[in-house]
Amino acid sequence: MKRILSLALTTILATSLLAGCGAKKSDDHLARIKEAGKITIATEGVWAPFTYHDPDTDELVGFDVEVAAAIAEKLGVTPEFKEVAFDGGLTGVSTGTFDMMANGVDVTDERSETFDFTEAYAYDHAVVVTLASNTDIASFDDLKGHTTANSAGSTYEAMGIEYGAAVSNVDTLGETMTLVLNGTVDATINANTSAQDYFNTTGTTELKVAAVDPEVTKYAVPLAKGSDNDSLREAINQAIADLRAEGKLAEISNKYFGADITAE
Template identity: 35%
Template sequence: MKKRLLSVLLSTVLLGIAGCGASSNQTQPSAPAPAPAEQKAENLLEKVKAEGKLRIGTEGTYAPFTFHDQSGKLTGFDVEVVTEIAKRIGVEPVFMETQWDAMFAGLDAKRFDVIANQVGIRPDRQEKYDFSKPYTVSTAVLATHKDNTTVKDFKDIKGLKAAQTLTSNLTDIARENGAEIVAVEGFNQAIDLLASKRVDVTINDGLSVLDFLKQKPNAPIKIVAKHPDAAKNGFMFRKGSTELVDAFNKALDDMMKDGTYLKISEKWFGADVSK
C-alpha cells in the first residue's frame, strides 16, 4: 500500500513538472516596447505665431528704455523697438513687467518668450541663452552725489557702497573695483539712494544716466568717469529659440535698412545708438 501511494505521488509530481515545462515553452517572452520617438524640439516662432502673441519680459522702471510715462503708459526705447519687431513678425506684443533680478528666472520658467531690457551680451550668458544681434552699444558710467569730491575714477570706489542690481554686468564692474554692493531693484532705486547719500556711488548705463539728468537737471547727481569698454546689448531668449532669434535679426536688419530703427533711436537719444 505504501509503495503504491508513493508511486502515485511521484507520478503527480512528475506530471506537474512536465506541465510547468510545457507551459514555459509555449509562453514566448514579450517583445520590448518600442522606444518612444524623440520629441521634436519646440519651434518657439511657430508657437508664438500660432498664439498670435509675443510675451516680453521687461522692467518698466528703467528709463529711457522701459518705463511708465506720466499717464502710466509703458513706453521707452526698448519698448518701441520690440513692439515694431513683433509687428513685423505678425504678432501682438504682451509686456510682462518683472524686477531685473527675477527676470532671467522668469525666462527660464517660460513666463515669457524674450527679454527686452538692455541685456548685456556676455560669454557666460551666451552659454545658457540665445541672443539677437546687438541693437544698442552703451558705456557704463560711474555716478556720485554732487557733494562727493573724493571719487573721480573707478579705482576710487574700493570699500564704498555702490547701489547695484545683483545680476547686472554693471555690478561686476563695481565688484572688480572693490565696492561694497548694496542691492537694489532697478535704476530708479539706485538713483534715489545716491541722491539721499545712503550709498556713495552707482555704476549704470551711460544713456540712462544722461537721460535722467536731462529730465531732472537739478538732481544732485554727477557723472565722474566712463568705463573704457563699451557693452553690446541684445534681446535674450531661452537656448534653442533659433527660429525666433532669426526672425528678430531679420526684423532688426530691415528696420535699420528702411530707417525705422534710426527714427526710434533719434527720438530717444538724438543719435544712432546701435554703433
C-alpha cells in the first residue's frame, strides 16, 4: 500500500513539474506584461519635443511619450514611465529593469548587438549646432580638434568621438545649447528636430545648424535581445503599423514637430 501510494505521489509530482515547465516556457515577456497589466517605459523627460515636462503643468509629455502610450493602449496595458538618464535607460532595458525605452533611440549596428529593435516609427537627421558667428565648423569633419556636448551613451556622443572632438557629457538638451551659447564648447551634435524645436521655442538667433548628416536616423523601440521578446517585438511592430495606418503617428508628429517625421 505504501509503495503504491509512493508511486502515485511520484507520478503526480512528475506531472505537476512537467505542467509547470510547460507553463513557464509559454510565459514570455509579453505574457508577463499582460498579466501585470502595465508596461514600464524608460524615458529621459528632458529632451524636447520627444520627452519633456510641460512648463505649465509639469506633466510628462512629448512625441515619444504619446507614441509609447499609444503602443501600450494597443497592447491593452497601462504605460508606466520611468525617467532616467539616456544611458541608464538603455542599461535598464538590457537588464530587464524596464520593458522598453521610448526616447528617440536610433538604430545602429553597435546597439543591434545588444538590443532587438522594433520597426522604425520615426525618421530624422543628426546635425551640428554652433554659434551663428562660428566660421570654423561647416561639416562633421571640421569637429576634429574641437569640443562638443552631448548626452552620455547617445549616438551623438559617439559621433563626436568618431569625428575627433573632445566630448563633454550633459543631461539635457538645454544644457548642450547653453554650453555652446556661452562658449564652453564649440558645438553640439543633436537631432535636427530637437534643434529646430529649440530655435523656435527660444527664438534664439545666436545659434545655427552648421552641418546636416545625410544619413537618415531611424527611431525605434529597443528591447532586450533574445527569444523572450519575440512576441513582444511582433506586437509592438503591429501596433506601430496600425498607428501609422490610422494616421495616429502622423497626428502626434504634427502636434510636436509641425511636420510628419513618421514617414521615411
